[in-house]
Amino acid sequence: MDLHPGEQIVFEGHPSWRGVLSFYLKGLVLAVVVGAILLFAVSTAIGIVAFVVVMAVVVLVGFVMRMATTFIISTERLHIRTGILSKHVQQTSVDRIQNVNTDQSLVDRVLRVGKVDFDTAGTDDSDFTFRGIASPGDVVAAVDRARRAHDRTASSPQPL
Structure with a gap:
């Protein structure tokens, strides 16, 4: 993100590794199922290899998904960038933020992650959410700052 003159970054981060644990758990279940099917249908060696390969792919995909998502809060804008080969960027001005909501399910509280949802002026259909954040309270404080x-800056007199 290119910063405007005088703009400063208040928060920058990626989803927490704990935020993608549910993806890893689903991948583990898939790897066990695939490994078990091949273990009983073909051979023990093929089942073990299939389990290891599926788990390796799941770990790699989870890591790439996490690192390919960047959340930035500056003194002027909120910015979400996702993707590696194709990129998706969401951005809004800080002065358009009307409400900041945090949400943590029971599992999220145990994992100490959550999501921060931003309601912005004039965008009813836009999903502007930081998901998998390690400290949702810190993000809310960063938006407040x-x-x-x-x-x-807006209330200070501008030179003529």
Whole structure:
């Protein structure tokens, strides 16, 4: 993200590794099922190899998904970038943020992750959410700092 003059980054991060644990658990179940089927249908060696290959693919895909998602909060904007080969970018101005909501299920609380959902002015259909965040409270505090910094900048007299 190219910063505007005077703009500063308040928060930058990726989803937490704990945020993709559910993906890894689903992959583990898939690897066990595939390995067990091949273990009983073909041979023990093929079943073990299939389990290892499926788990390796799941771990690699989970890592790439996590690292290919970047969340940035600056003094002027919220920015979400996802993807490696094809990229998707969502961006909104800090002054358009109306509400900041956090959500943590029981499993999320155990894993100490959550999601932070931003309601912005004029965008009812847009899903602007930081998912898998390690400390949702820190993100809310960073948005508050960004909004205060933006308000101070906007209210200060501009030179003619």
